[in-house]
Amino acid sequence: MKFDRKYLESLLSVNPIGNDIDFSTFEMPSGTNDLPAGAEDDMKKVGIDLSENNRSATFIQNNEASLYKNINKVFNGKLERMPLQEAMKKYNIDRYYFNAVEMKDKFTAFSELNNPGGYFLRVFAGENVEIPIQACFLISTNNSIQNVHNIIIIEEGASAQIINGCTAQYKAKRTLHIGVTEIYLEKGSKFIYNMIHNWSSESYVRPRTGVVLADDAKFVSNYVTLYPIKDIQTFPTVRCDGANSSATLRSIVYGRAKSMLDLGGRIILNGAGSRGEIISHNVVADESNNITRSEIISNAPKTKGHIECRALMASDNAKMKTIPVLESSNKDAELTHEASIGKIDEEQLNYLMSRGISEDDAVALMVRGFLDVDEMELTPYLKKSVKELIDKTMEGF
Amino acid sequence: MLKIEDLHVSVNGRKIINGVNFTAEDGKVYVILGKNGGGKTSLLMSIMGIPKYKIESGKILFNDTDITNLGVYERAKMGIAMAFQRPPVVNGVKLIDVVRNPMFSDVVGVPDSFFERDLNSGLSGGETKRSELLQVLSMRPKLALLDEPDSGVDIDSIKYILNAINELRKMNATVMVVTHNIGVVKSISPDEIVVIGNGRIIRRGGVDILNNINFNGDDQ
Structure with missing residues (x-):
């Protein structure tokens, strides 16, 4: 173990952001070696396609069990993928282990203390894997904790x-x-x-994500959550350490029911000429409570950063809070942000209704338009899947 | 048939239509002239039922139904359509989401690429007007309200505007066109010209009245 057990145990009471969660109210069941009934349909809702034709490699974790790790034959030799625990036996991965993610709170400590599942993925130098790789984290048992640690390396x-x-x-x-x-x-x-997240309305979710970029590397994150969730808090941190590296974090968030969505991200521009962009679009409905924290920190010359946070309020009982932070220790850094929280625009609504579109349909069209996925750098297949998910979500809006 | 009786309309508490009485017959084309701020756009918006244009008193009847208190959607469903002078940009909503019947794209010279663009986003003046006319045509309206379809457009676009009006005539739609362009008025050859000023109709007549008035509807 990389960390002292006493130190990890001392972190189990540290919860810097978000609502606290009592681990003792959950169990950690091991998964089964077969896919549980109905799992394929559930996975389709989050873009997972088990037919394999449209995917280069697949990893599925049910509760704590890794049960599926195919690699499409076409991609043999381009990448490798295995459960993390297997990779730790095969390779020395110390320098990738709790480096991009800091060990600093009760969730990272819990993960480390409880033999996490998760995958290790390495795309070999110079290889271009055009067909998406896929991973599915499925929870099939009530009152349970799923503990995952993934490491991804995209080589030169x-x-x-x-x-x-x-x-x-x-x-x-x-x-x-x-x-x-x-x-x-x-x-x-x-x-x-x-x-793509589709947890249940009683799910608690605590992702802890870190990304490190070398020179000229480019990272794009597209995050989509459209279904009610109990409580998610995440604040991924991207370190653009390399010169001219760039990172874009985009999110489409549809807050529904009594969801608590504390989302956002931080990009640290350490490399000269590095760039970062954080864009989030939130629709805030029902009694949802959405918080978007976005932070760009410039520590190097000729860096550029932009934060855009837009929210559409669709309910008087919902809440939206946007917290943009820009920080610079460099005189020629260029950092900007724009944020807006608004309601459905009456002029646009009447305009659509004048075309013979009912009020409900016009509002749904505008919400769907607001959750625009065209800006996301998705493959045509995934773009279609996400659009279909949004359409499904809009039924009965 | 459209019948307006002693209509008074205000916007944000300011009176802008002050007692308009007007009747438009089926299949006829009416050109509306008048100075800016005189009430031309307000009259069309009131007929369309845009809520910002608050009807203080009077009545609007459409095919013998009192539509004064109906919403914009109900009026659209009855066959009233409007080409807006400055339509709003609706990000993320595409022309194809609104136009279910693209068969009129040739009439107004709209290329296929328009259909995948966001509504009114990044369009030139002429493109915006053509997109508006396409939307109106695709509704096959009984009453078409065209608010300055010719302002800020190039010569080619004017040709398409005339095409659109001819197409509406073929549908036997009643057309009300607001314009400042006397050349366009002559090309349209309307059944009647109506001059509006200070929120009232101040003159009505055939095309021959163009000999006596300018593009604002003033005596010359």
Whole structure:
């Protein structure tokens, strides 16, 4: 173990942001070796396609069990993927272990103390993996904790994209997902990280994500959450350490029911000429409570950063808070932010209604337009899937 | 048939239509002239039912139904359509989401690429007007309200505007066109010209009255 057990145990009471969660109210069941009934349909809702034709590699974790780790034959030799615990036996991965993610709170400590599941993914130098890799984290047991630690390495000059779909089955109403994900982009590599969440309205989710970029590397994160959730808090940190590296964090968030969505991200521009962009679009409905924390810190010359946070309020009982932070210790850094919280625009609404579109349909069209996925750098297949998900969400809006 | 009786309208508490009486017959084309701020756009917006234009008193009847208190959607469903002078940008909503029947794209010279663009986003003046006319045509309206479809457009676009009005004529729609362009008025060859000023109709007549008035509807 990289950390002293006493130190880890001392962190179990540290909860710097968000509502506290009592681990003792959950259990940690091991998963089964087969996919539970109904799992395929649940996984489709988060963009996971088990037919394999549209995916280069697949990893599925049910509760704590890794049960599926195929690699499409076409991609043999381009990448490797295995459960993290297996990779730790095979390789010395110390320098990737709790480096991009800091060990600093009760969730990272809990993960480390409880033999996490999760995957190790390495895309080999110079390889271009065009078809998305996919990973699914499925919780199938009620009152359970899923504990995950993923490490992703995109080697020099390689490019790839991943779809991470996270979902809880109907019977698994109350769950806690702890996910540590560390991503390393070597020189000149490119990685698109897509995350689609469909937890249950009683799910607690605590992802802890860190990304480190070398020179000329490019990282894009697309985060989509459209379904009610009990409580998620995440604040991924991207370190653009390399010169001319760039990171974009985009999110589409639809706050519904009594969801607590404390989301955002931080980009630290350490490399000369590095760039960062954080863009989030929130629709805030029902009694949802949305917080968007966005932070760009410039520590190097000729860096550029931009934060855009837009929210559409669709209910008087919902709450939206946006917290943009720009910080610079450099005289020629260029950092900007724009934030807006507004309601459905009456002029636009009447305009659509004058075309013979009912009020409900016009509002749904505008909300769908606000959750525009066209700006996201998605493959056509994934773009279509996400649009279909949004359409489904809009039914009965 | 459209019948307006002693209509008074205000916007944000300011009176802008002060007792308009007007009747438009089926299949006829009416050109509306008048100075800026005289009430032309307000009259069309009031007929369309845009809520910002508050009807203080009077009545609007459409095909013998009192529509004074109906909303914009109900009026659209009855066959009233409007080409707006300055339509709002609606990000993320595409022309294809609104136009279910793209068969009129040739009439107004709208290329296929328009359909995938966000509504009114990044369009030139002429493109905006053509997109508006396409939307109106695709509704196959009984009453078309065209608010300055020719302002700020190039010569080619004027050709398409005339095409659109001819198409509406073929549908036997009643058309009310607001314009400042006497050349366009002559090309349209309307059934009647109506001059509006200070929120009232101050003159009505055939095309021959163009010999006596200028593009603002003033005596010359």
